[in-house]
Amino acid sequence: KGLGGQKHQRASQIPSQFSQGERVAMKEALKGAIHIPTVSFGPKELNTTALAEFGEYIRSVFPTVFKTSFVQHEVIGEYSHLFTVQGSDPSLQPYMLLAHSDVVPAPDEGWEVPPFSGLERDGFIHGRGTLDNKNSVMAILQALELLLLRNYIPRRSFFIALGHDEEISGHNGAQKIAALLQARGVQLAFIVDEGNFILDGFIPNLKKPFAIIAVTEKGAINLMLQVNTTPGHSSAPPKETSIGILAAAVSRLEQTPMPNMFGSGLLKTTLQELAHEFPFPTNIILSNLWLFGPLVSRLIERNYITNALVRTTTALTMFNAGVKVNVIPPVAQAIINFRVDPAQTVQEVLELVKNIVADNRVQFQVLSAFDPLPVSPSDHQALGYQLLRQTIRSVFPEVNIVAPGVCIGNTDSRHYANLTTGIYRFNPLYLNPQSFRSIHGINEKISVRAYETQVKFIFEFVQNADTDQEPVPHLHEL
Numbered sequence: 001k002g003l004g005g006q007k008h009q010r011a012s013q014i015p016s017q018f019s020q021g022e023r024v025a026m027k028e029a030l031k032g033a034i035h036i037p038t039v040s041f042g043p044k045e046l047n048t049t050a051l052a053e054f055g056e057y058i059r060s061v062f063p064t065v066f067k068t069s070f071v072q073h074e075v076i077g078e079y080s081h082l083f084t085v086q087g088s089d090p091s092l093q094p095y096m097l098l099a100h101s102d103v104v105p106a107p108d109e110g111w112e113v114p115p116f117s118g119l120e121r122d123g124f125i126h127g128r129g130t131l132d133n134k135n136s137v138m139a140i141l142q143a144l145e146l147l148l149l150r151n152y153i154p155r156r157s158f159f160i161a162l163g164h165d166e167e168i169s170g171h172n173g174a175q176k177i178a179a180l181l182q183a184r185g186v187q188l189a190f191i192v193d194e195g196n197f198i199l200d201g202f203i204p205n206l207k208k209p210f211a212i213i214a215v216t217e218k219g220a221i222n223l224m225l226q227v228n229t230t231p232g233h234s235s236a237p238p239k240e241t242s243i244g245i246l247a248a249a250v251s252r253l254e255q256t257p258m259p260n261m262f263g264s265g266l267l268k269t270t271l272q273e274l275a276h277e278f279p280f281p282t283n284i285i286l287s288n289l290w291l292f293g294p295l296v297s298r299l300i301e302r303n304y305i306t307n308a309l310v311r312t313t314t315a316l317t318m319f320n321a322g323v324k325v326n327v328i329p330p331v332a333q334a335i336i337n338f339r340v341d342p343a344q345t346v347q348e349v350l351e352l353v354k355n356i357v358a359d360n361r362v363q364f365q366v367l368s369a370f371d372p373l374p375v376s377p378s379d380h381q382a383l384g385y386q387l388l389r390q391t392i393r394s395v396f397p398e399v400n401i402v403a404p405g406v407c408i409g410n411t412d413s414r415h416y417a418n419l420t421t422g423i424y425r426f427n428p429l430y431l432n433p434q435s436f437r438s439i440h441g442i443n444e445k446i447s448v449r450a451y452e453t454q455v456k457f458i459f460e461f462v463q464n465a466d467t468d469q470e471p472v473p474h475l476h477e478l
């Protein structure tokens with residue numbers, strides 16, 4: 001399956017082998033990037049000093065990228081970076097690689113090493129952003145730097161867009177870059193962004209890792225619930241306070257999960273593709289979802305990570321109320337973060353929420369919301385998907401399965417939906433449940449070897465993208 005014959009690809013690829021000196025330089029460059037605390041704290045609160053320093057830093061560690069005549073560099077929205085790498089063959093439609101340089105906050109508590117130290121210990125580089133997502137920012141630029149040092153000239157043009165505010169919605173970074181490219185009339189063959197991984201240990205009984213390329217991502221709603229009551233003296237409280245009413249409402253929401261949508265989406269396809277990797281009887285069960293679907297969907301929802309694949313999730317993330325210990329609170333507010341299953345819409349979820357709360361003393365205010373993203377093609381004709389698949393096969397030969405799936409988080413790529421129908425969210429890294437929890441959590445780290453492999457992946461991917469062939473349909477495995 002996959003891309004057609006190789007006859008129109010470049011005659012010889014530059015081997016993805018790096019000298020000892022280059023390998024040391026690449027890990028040191030990542031450590032330096034982790035050391036710069038480019039934190040997005042809240043909607044309008046970013047560490048702009050650090051973001052400016054980060055801009056200077058990439059100039060200093062990737063000098064060849066910045067001085068090559070066919071690589072154009074622009075700063076967008078003050079701290080985001082757009083690189084245009086001009087290919088030699090204008091007949092090939094360009095593509096784009098995405099990553100973001102901002103990170104979520106990381107207070108020191110609970111970390112084995114300080115989160116912005118970038119320390120190397122036991123073969124791992126530690127710190128905030130090592131998986132989300134300075135690894136990608138640095139690996140993309142590092143791979144380009146190494147290719148340029150080997151006199152590489154791409155045939156297919158490509159863009160590199162590095163957002164600086166992805167963790168707070170990308171309004172000044174990705175959104176502005178997308179608007180600029182649209183104004184320039186750019187249409188892209190495909191986009192590759194962060195989002196999914198080579199998953200290892202997420203499914204009991206499945207020892208083998210498998211690569212999931214996310215071809216869609218969930219929608220999201222930030223919903224504020226508010227209850228107002230008359231304030232007064234706490235020595236003679238009313239039967240219910242704003243805090244009690246609101247607490248009961250959010251508790252009902254937490255206790256009433258949104259419907260299980262297994263069967264209406266991609267997960268069924270993903271599991272069918274995984275089926276033959278499981279031992280008996282799981283292989284039979286997964287190959288016959290028409291019969292065992294209800295059983296499988298119940299098993300999936302038992303685990304809190306896989307549960308996110310079958311339904312809109314409900315996370316109570318903020319709660320605010322009370323002004324003084326002896327005053328009946330006039331107002332109580334809660335914010336709930338929903339991640340909308342691709343088989344539902346924002347409107348449908350809001351209707352369900354109102355029915356579950358069923359209390360007209362509770363007011364609702366949608367702070368932000370967007371629907372799930374369209375599903376990008378993953379068939380034999382889908383160039384971006386097939387190039388990822390081809391490169392996974394080459395760099396991770398031990399990974400037998402590459403399947404399309406859903407990204408449960410959100411990415412900057414959603415702002416580029418007008419520029420292409422092919423958006424693929426994939427990090428060429430292994431991820432296990434423990435490393436999953438470290439993303440936005442504590443002890444985020446990447447092994448030096450995994451980072452080198454990420455650079456190698458991009459180094460090969462960019463060259464693979466120089467094919468002028470459209471992927472062709474195949475009846476048989478090649």
Ligand SMILES: CCCCCCCC/C=C\CCCCCCCC(=O)N[C@@H](CCCCN)C(=O)O
Pocket residue numbers: 132166167168169170194195196197199202203212270305306309408409410411431436439
């Ligand atoms: C059968 C398959 C089993 C799969 C198990 C699922 C494993 C999940 C794997 C990876 C998911 C990681 C998600 C990483 C992307 C996160 C990017 C991110 O943090 N985005 C933020 C954006 C915030 C924008 C402001 N509202 C987010 O989503 O919160």
Ligand SMILES: [Zn+2]
Pocket residue numbers: 100132133166194
């Ligand atoms: Zn991210």
Ligand SMILES: [Zn+2]
Pocket residue numbers: 104132167440
């Ligand atoms: Zn993130």
